[in-house]
Amino acid sequence: MNAPVISFSRRLRVSPFELxxxxxxxxxxxxxxxxxxxxxxxxxxxxWHLREHVQLWDVACQVQVEVQGPDxxxxxxxxxxxxxxxxxxxxxIYTPLIDEAGGIINDPLILRLADDRFWISLxxxxxxxxxxxxxxxxxFDVRVFDPNVFPMSIQGPKSADLLSRVLGDSIRELKFxxxxxxxxxxxxxxxxxxxxxxxxxxxxxxxxxxxxxxxxDTLAAAGEDxxxxxxxxxxxxxxxxxxxxxxxDMTLDNNPLEAGLDRFFKLGKSADYLGRAALEAIAEEGVTxxxxxxxxxxxxxxxxxxxxxxxxxxxxxxxxxTSAVYSPRLNQxxxxxxxxxxxxxxxxxxxxxxxxxxxxxxxxxxDWSS
Amino acid sequence: MNAPVISFSRRLRVSPFELxxxxxxxxxxxxxxxxxxxxxxxxxxxxWHLREHVQLWDVACQVQVEVQGPDxxxxxxxxxxxxxxxxxxxxxIYTPLIDEAGGIINDPLILRLADDRFWISLxxxxxxxxxxxxxxxxxFDVRVFDPNVFPMSIQGPKSADLLSRVLGDSIRELKFxxxxxxxxxxxxxxxxxxxxxxxxxxxxxxxxxxxxxxxxDTLAAAGEDxxxxxxxxxxxxxxxxxxxxxxxDMTLDNNPLEAGLDRFFKLGKSADYLGRAALEAIAEEGVTxxxxxxxxxxxxxxxxxxxxxxxxxxxxxxxxxTSAVYSPRLNQxxxxxxxxxxxxxxxxxxxxxxxxxxxxxxxxxxDWSS
Numbered sequence: 001m002n003a004p005v006i007s008f009s010r011r012l013r014v015s016p017f018e019l020x021x022x023x024x025x026x027x028x029x030x031x032x033x034x035x036x037x038x039x040x041x042x043x044x045x046x047x048w049h050l051r052e053h054v055q056l057w058d059v060a061c062q063v064q065v066e067v068q069g070p071d072x073x074x075x076x077x078x079x080x081x082x083x084x085x086x087x088x089x090x091x092x093i094y095t096p097l098i099d100e101a102g103g104i105i106n107d108p109l110i111l112r113l114a115d116d117r118f119w120i121s122l123x124x125x126x127x128x129x130x131x132x133x134x135x136x137x138x139x140f141d142v143r144v145f146d147p148n149v150f151p152m153s154i155q156g157p158k159s160a161d162l163l164s165r166v167l168g169d170s171i172r173e174l175k176f177x178x179x180x181x182x183x184x185x186x187x188x189x190x191x192x193x194x195x196x197x198x199x200x201x202x203x204x205x206x207x208x209x210x211x212x213x214x215x216x217d218t219l220a221a222a223g224e225d226x227x228x229x230x231x232x233x234x235x236x237x238x239x240x241x242x243x244x245x246x247x248x249d250m251t252l253d254n255n256p257l258e259a260g261l262d263r264f265f266k267l268g269k270s271a272d273y274l275g276r277a278a279l280e281a282i283a284e285e286g287v288t289x290x291x292x293x294x295x296x297x298x299x300x301x302x303x304x305x306x307x308x309x310x311x312x313x314x315x316x317x318x319x320x321x322t323s324a325v326y327s328p329r330l331n332q333x334x335x336x337x338x339x340x341x342x343x344x345x346x347x348x349x350x351x352x353x354x355x356x357x358x359x360x361x362x363x364x365x366x367d368w369s370s
Numbered sequence: 371m372n373a374p375v376i377s378f379s380r381r382l383r384v385s386p387f388e389l390x391x392x393x394x395x396x397x398x399x400x401x402x403x404x405x406x407x408x409x410x411x412x413x414x415x416x417x418w419h420l421r422e423h424v425q426l427w428d429v430a431c432q433v434q435v436e437v438q439g440p441d442x443x444x445x446x447x448x449x450x451x452x453x454x455x456x457x458x459x460x461x462x463i464y465t466p467l468i469d470e471a472g473g474i475i476n477d478p479l480i481l482r483l484a485d486d487r488f489w490i491s492l493x494x495x496x497x498x499x500x501x502x503x504x505x506x507x508x509x510f511d512v513r514v515f516d517p518n519v520f521p522m523s524i525q526g527p528k529s530a531d532l533l534s535r536v537l538g539d540s541i542r543e544l545k546f547x548x549x550x551x552x553x554x555x556x557x558x559x560x561x562x563x564x565x566x567x568x569x570x571x572x573x574x575x576x577x578x579x580x581x582x583x584x585x586x587d588t589l590a591a592a593g594e595d596x597x598x599x600x601x602x603x604x605x606x607x608x609x610x611x612x613x614x615x616x617x618x619d620m621t622l623d624n625n626p627l628e629a630g631l632d633r634f635f636k637l638g639k640s641a642d643y644l645g646r647a648a649l650e651a652i653a654e655e656g657v658t659x660x661x662x663x664x665x666x667x668x669x670x671x672x673x674x675x676x677x678x679x680x681x682x683x684x685x686x687x688x689x690x691x692t693s694a695v696y697s698p699r700l701n702q703x704x705x706x707x708x709x710x711x712x713x714x715x716x717x718x719x720x721x722x723x724x725x726x727x728x729x730x731x732x733x734x735x736x737d738w739s740s
Contacts, residue, residue: 004398005373007408008675010692011494011617012399028374029382030400033494033617038377100506105499124381124403126496129475130503136470136644137507247381247403274506305378322380 003027006035013060016150016212020220021058021230031061031124037232044328047236050199051329054156055231056219059196059203060212062109064149065120065128067135069142072116075135078273079120080110081256082265087112092177092192095264097127102255102278105130107246109194111179111205119149119205123246134274149190150209154219155201155231162223163202167191171202185218187211196233198241235303235325239334240368242293249291249322249336255279258287258338289319289338293368296333296352297360300326309353310337310361318343321352321361330368339363373397376405383430386520386582390590391428391600401494404431407602414698417606420569421699424528425601426589429566429573430520430582432479435490435498437505439512442486445505448643449490450480451626452635457482462547462562465634467497472625472648475500477616479564481549481575489519489575493616504644519560520579524589525571525601532593533572537561541572555588557581566603568611605673605695609704610738612663619661619692619706625649628657628708659689659708663738666703666722667730670696679723680707680731688713691722691731700738709733 006012006028013034015021027039037058040046049055067076077084082095089112097105097120109121120127131144154163160172166184171191174180179192190205206212220228244250250259257279267283307320324335343350344363352361376382376398383404385391397409407428410416419425437446447454452465459482467475467490479491490497501514524533530542536554541561544550549562560575576582590598614620620629627649637653677690694705713720714733722731 003375003378004392004395004405004407005375007397007399008373009399009615009618010674010676011401011615014676022374025374027377029377029379031381035374037374099502126499129496130499132469133500133503133505134507137504137509139507245379245381248379304380306380306384 006030015058015060016206016209017058017060017152017216019213020056020216024230032063032122032126034061034063036061037230038235040230040232043235046231047234047328049227049229050156050197050231050234050237052157053227053229054154054158054162054201054223055229056216057153057155057232058230059153059233060150062121062123062151064147064205065122065131065144066147067118067120067131067142067144069116071140071142072118074271075140075142076110076118076120077271078138078140079131079134080265081267081269081273081276081279083269083271084110085271089114090178090180092179092194093264094177096256096259096261097130098256098275098279099252100275100278102275102282103252104246104250104254104256104259104261105252107244107250107261111190111192113190119147121151125246147207148209150206150212151203152206152212152216153195153201153203155195155197156199158223158226158228159199159201162219162226162228163191165222166218185211185214187215189215196243197237198243199237235323236327239323239325239336240327240330242366244291244336245323255282255287257282258289258291260291287341290341290344291322291336291338292344293364293366294321294324294335294337294361295364295368296321296324296335296354298333299356301333301354301356301359308337310339311351311353312343318350334364334368376400385428385430386576386579387428387430387522387586389583390586394600401431402433402492402496404433406431407600408605410600410602413605416601417604417698419597419599420526420567420601420604420607422527423597423599424524424526424532424571424593425599426586427523427525427602428600429523429603432491432493432521434517434519434575435492435501435514436517437488437490437501437512437514439486441510441512442488444641445510445512446480446488446490447641448504448508448510449501450635451637451639451643451645451649453639453641454480455641459484460548460550462549462564463634464547466626466629466631467500468626468645468649469622470645470648472645472652473622474616474620474624474626474629474631475622477614477620477631481560481562483560489517491521495616517577518579520576520582521573522576522582522586523565523571523573525565525567526569528593528596528598529569529571532589532596532598533561535592536588555581555584557585559585566613567607568613569607605693606697609693609695609706610697610700612736614661614706615693625652625657627652628659628661630661657711660711660714661692661706661708662714663734663736664691664694664705664707664731665734665738666691666694666705666724668703669726671703671724671726671729678707680709681721681723682713688720704734704738
């Protein structure tokens with residue numbers, strides 16, 4: 001397929017980091033109306049570097065929706081099946097937002113900044129409009145707005161080494177999914193121990209967009225001997241680490257139970273939320289399909305542009321592969337896909353129709369053993 | 371600035387036309403989670419071809435929100451200051467959707483398919499979420515969903531010649547902003563006399579995505595001697611024709627009055643709508659800035675990545691250029707921008723700060739004379 005270059009215009013919002021993150025960038029996507037880098041050197045070179053060193057990621061596209069006001073806690077509670085009352089100030093929770101039918105609207109990280117103040121840190125859909133519409137319609141007493149806060153991320157095994165040079169050794173003590181409000185190079189930031197890789201790291205929420213380059217340069221300078229360089233969420237790494245991508249692995253047509261996101265919440269919280277009746281009915285009845293980790297036989301496959309159809313023994317369509325990539329470390333194609341619940345046990349086999357032809361496929365274990 | 375190529379994944383929805391529209395495509399953007407072509411040969415060559423011949427545009431990114439049900443008319447009425455009750459079945463209206471403060475959510479075309487059934491044909495924001503949220507919150511008895519309908523467009527002076535070969539001469543009689551439901555190459559389509567250029571043409575709403583390539587090929591074959599080719603909304607042409615772009619020329623931070631969209635509706639319709647109080651207060655008080663057509667002196671300028679600041683005589687910031695391009699036909703830089711209401715008369719001068727330095731700028735007439 002022909003790969004056109006990206007046209008820039010004001011409609012693609014400016015990342016505070018783009019003067020640095022566009023340098024040497026080979027490919028990118030657009031995510032929440034911002035450019036999301038996807039490859040610097042090569043998918044594989046970026047992957048190995050991320051596993052061995054430390055990278056700076058421009059993830060300004062993870063835009064924030066701020067919810068503030070007397071009803072803020074009740075309203076955020078209303079958006080998700082997860083029990084938000086158990087999220088303390090200084091804590092982040094990962095949770096799906098759902099609609100009235102249980103369809104997934106987004107799978108954000110929610111940061112509780114104060115009892116009555118939250119940032120919803122988004123995957124790729126305009127949740128600002130969803131939240132504003134719902135809050136206005138239901139009459140919640142909240143302000144819902146875009147606070148113009150942009151995250152960058154430090155990911156890789158040397159992340160703590162790098163960040164401790166800038167913020168002191170105490171940052172090593174920050175617990176997983178906790179955050180602190182602090183300053184780097186004179187600019188106020190929120191630093192969370194989170195990030196879209198399995199290699200460890202931090203996300204830094206920049207509140208003064210004009211300081212983006214200074215923040216980036218400060219971190220780059222501090223890590224020179226650590227081989228720090230620009231990087232980005234890596235397709236190989238994120239699949240290996242089991243990280244789902246909204247729009248790829250689940251959409252509004254999927255519910256959190258079939259996507260396996262129910263491991264992040266317990267059905268039956270006391271507070272009211274949109275979609276409760278639908279979600280409880282789905283749980284009661286049981287889902288028909290479930291997202292599983294898959295191995296695809298044969299030569300390296302390309303990540304699907306559309307879903308790849310999965311066929312059962314009789315050639316009938318039974319499911320679909322949503323993401324796939326060749327892992328140079330595991331020496332096999334790995335991916336995610338939906339299969340009927342009675343075909344989800346480890347080792348269950350089927351056939352997937354890729355553009356390069358039919359391939360055997362089987363359900364992998366959580367660590368990709370199969 | 372470095373221009374990376376676009377990475378494709380399932381998260382960028384597939385246009386039914388992309389097997390054709392990606393051929394020879396040099397640059398593109400992403401719009402409503404789909405690829406929007408921006409240049410085939412060169413901005414200027416595409417421009418002249420569009421003005422002289424006829425082009426097929428993949429504008430599948432103009433996604434639809436369908437509103438259906440007993441409250442459909444009341445709900446669509448609630449979304450916009452324009453009087454929807456005057457829109458007949460078979461008619462399209464262009465109108466802003468606004469929020470509670472009068473900010474512009476989107477500037478769609480609304481097609482009335484039946485008394486109780488509408489398509490909202492979007493510019494670049496997830497109005498599906500906005501409309502679902504509001505309808506759920508306010509308890510409107512409607513279904514709000516994505517009908518999986520994708521538009522392509524035929525634009526250019528030979529559009530009617532081309533389309534009449536496929537649909538017969540009656541299609542020449544279709545009035546501006548009217549549509550008909552018909553069939554092309556055996557696939558049901560809605561054909562509207564609309565489109566995002568000033569060169570005349572039609573938009574064809576495809577209801578069976580699998581027939582996209584057939585539809586495209588049928589039109590391409592019918593127009594071979596008319597020099598039909600793939601094209602796309604053209605920056606030069608759309609600015610010359612005075613067409614505003616949501617995200618570029620207006621955002622949620624702008625109201626329809628300052629953006630000049632109030633020429634498409636009359637304040638004071640009888641039906642209730644969101645933002646009425648705010649919009650009437652703005653009208654009462656008067657806007658501070660207004661969007662105007664501008665000429666920028668000197669060598670060709672690049673379309674702004676961010677807004678270009680406009681300064682007054684004393685060097686103070688008074689406004690901003692939102693879009694700009696060099697017109698090879700008018701032999702000057704033309705664009706849109708916001709200026710204080712007392713500096714909006716034709717010929718009013720100011721200075722704009724472009725990356726290439728300060729330039730004189732003046733307010734143009736509607737036909738760009740100045």
